Amino acid sequence: MKRNEFSAPDMGSLPLIEMLGNRRISIEGSTGILLYEESCIRINTSKMVVSFGGRGLRVRCIGGSCVEVEGVVTEIKFIF
Amino acid sequence: MLIEVFRFIKGSVDFEISGRFPERFLNLAARRGISVINACPSNGRISGRMIAADYRRIRPTAKSSGVRLRITKKRGLPFLARRFRGRLGLPVGFVLGIALLIFLSCFVWSVSIEGAEQTSETKLLRAFEDQGVKVGCFKGRIDPLELRTKLLPELKELSWLSVNVIGSTVRIEVRERSPKPELESGHPCNIVARTDGVITKINAARGKTEIAEGSGVAKGELLVSGVTNTARDEVVFSRARAEVFADVYSEKESYLPKSFDYYSLTENKVDRRRLSILWWEFPASLSFTSYENTAYSESFDSASLGNNSLPLGLRTRTAHEVRNERFTLSRRSAEVCFKNELLLYELFERPDSAVRERKLSITEDGRGYRCSASYIFNEDIAEEKEFDVN
Numbered sequence: 001m002k003r004n005e006f007s008a009p010d011m012g013s014l015p016l017i018e019m020l021g022n023r024r025i026s027i028e029g030s031t032g033i034l035l036y037e038e039s040c041i042r043i044n045t046s047k048m049v050v051s052f053g054g055r056g057l058r059v060r061c062i063g064g065s066c067v068e069v070e071g072v073v074t075e076i077k078f079i080f
Numbered sequence: 081m082l083i084e085v086f087r088f089i090k091g092s093v094d095f096e097i098s099g100r101f102p103e104r105f106l107n108l109a110a111r112r113g114i115s116v117i118n119a120c121p122s123n124g125r126i127s128g129r130m131i132a133a134d135y136r137r138i139r140p141t142a143k144s145s146g147v148r149l150r151i152t153k154k155r156g157l158p159f160l161a162r163r164f165r166g167r168l169g170l171p172v173g174f175v176l177g178i179a180l181l182i183f184l185s186c187f188v189w190s191v192s193i194e195g196a197e198q199t200s201e202t203k204l205l206r207a208f209e210d211q212g213v214k215v216g217c218f219k220g221r222i223d224p225l226e227l228r229t230k231l232l233p234e235l236k237e238l239s240w241l242s243v244n245v246i247g248s249t250v251r252i253e254v255r256e257r258s259p260k261p262e263l264e265s266g267h268p269c270n271i272v273a274r275t276d277g278v279i280t281k282i283n284a285a286r287g288k289t290e291i292a293e294g295s296g297v298a299k300g301e302l303l304v305s306g307v308t309n310t311a312r313d314e315v316v317f318s319r320a321r322a323e324v325f326a327d328v329y330s331e332k333e334s335y336l337p338k339s340f341d342y343y344s345l346t347e348n349k350v351d352r353r354r355l356s357i358l359w360w361e362f363p364a365s366l367s368f369t370s371y372e373n374t375a376y377s378e379s380f381d382s383a384s385l386g387n388n389s390l391p392l393g394l395r396t397r398t399a400h401e402v403r404n405e406r407f408t409l410s411r412r413s414a415e416v417c418f419k420n421e422l423l424l425y426e427l428f429e430r431p432d433s434a435v436r437e438r439k440l441s442i443t444e445d446g447r448g449y450r451c452s453a454s455y456i457f458n459e460d461i462a463e464e465k466e467f468d469v470n
Binding site for chain 1: 102103104106107109110111113115116117118119120121122126
């Protein structure tokens with residue numbers, strides 16, 4: 001097998017998602033909030049849209065490229 | 081907590097975003113580095129909070145992005161100050177009040193002493209006052225270590241003291257010196273008679289009794305000897321210890337003039353009050369009444385907040401009228417006075433003596449009454465007298 005045949009994806013452009021159970025999620029690499037509802041929050045990143053579904057969801061804080069979501073998260077979807 | 085204080089000082093607004101795409105506003109705010117606090121969605125709207133200055137900054141952009149911004153509540157100091165803009169006195173008074181409080185907190189408001197049971201607190205307070213520690217003095221000048229070094233040798237009755245400056249209160253903690261126990265010296269001694277008398281009882285704990293009950297002794301006579309002989313005829317020198325009770329004759333004379341000036345307080349009095357704030361005092365009452373003979377008393381009531389006394393108080397100086405009367409003493413009254421005087425003499429000057437006999441004779445001359453009292457007291461006349469053994 002040639003050495004360059006398998007190349008790793010560009011990890012630097014992917015969002016970094018950190019989860020504290022299903023109660024708190026912080027995403028680094030956000031480019032904006034697309035949808036903000038109590039049952040669904042969609043966050044745009046450079047490569048995909050991350051969608052969180054659940055109850056009582058709220059954006060705890062929002063910075064330049066970091067968003068922190070709080071609430072009871074029941075599902076996470078990655079939309080390409 | 082600190083963040084809340086910061087927000088209060090800077091002022092913040094609660095707002096509501098409505099429109100076709102309210103999330104866009106959040107993205108705009110994030111890109112501009114403006115933090116939105118507690119952003120909550122409800123019925124297609126988003127409500128949140130933001131610092132007032134940030135809100136002013138982002139408002140034009142929000143309008144252009146097609147969302148509608150509406151303030152629901154204004155919080156914080158700038159809005160509070162705006163409310164009192166027409167009443168300049170209030171904020172000025174508030175600031176002056178704070179400044180006055182800060183200024184006054186540089187001085188001592190009260191001085192308290194803890195742990196003085198036998199020693200007079202007034203004496204201690206005066207000693208500290210001489211060193212500059214008093215109500216109204218500047219806190220920065222108090223050097224607890226220096227005070228301790230200076231005052232501890234002066235105040236012999238104290239073994240330890242500590243000066244604590246807590247807020248505007250100076251708390252002085254003291255420990256009193258325990259009295260030195262009297263140690264029995266090992267030097268041999270005899271027991272001799274302190275005064276003339278007739279022996280009634282001898283309780284000799286150590287030593288050789290030299291007199292018998294019922295015998296008369298003169299002052300300085302040997303009662304119990306510290307020199308004893310053993311069965312082997314050896315001489316032993318010891319410290320004699322004994323209680324030797326004897327009937328002792330004593331006389332007391334006193335004199336009372338027939339007429340004398342007697343001073344007594346009447347019910348008339350005048351209070352003069354002065355308001356005391358730290359080291360300042362202002363008259364708080366007016367009174368023009370004066371008496372020919374006056375005695376004064378003074379009291380100080382300080383205001384307190386909880387357990388802390390404030391540098392504010394009322395000093396009341398009361399002038400009592402004193403009446404001067406010429407009093408003439410009858411023989412009967414003189415007798416009562418003499419009896420009372422003798423009673424006090426027995427109680428306080430001879431507390432350890434039992435009165436065996438008391439004879440009273442009162443004579444009268446042109447000017448007054450003379451009382452001669454002759455007593456026989458029963459008391460311990462034992463006195464230790466050390467001697468050298470060479």
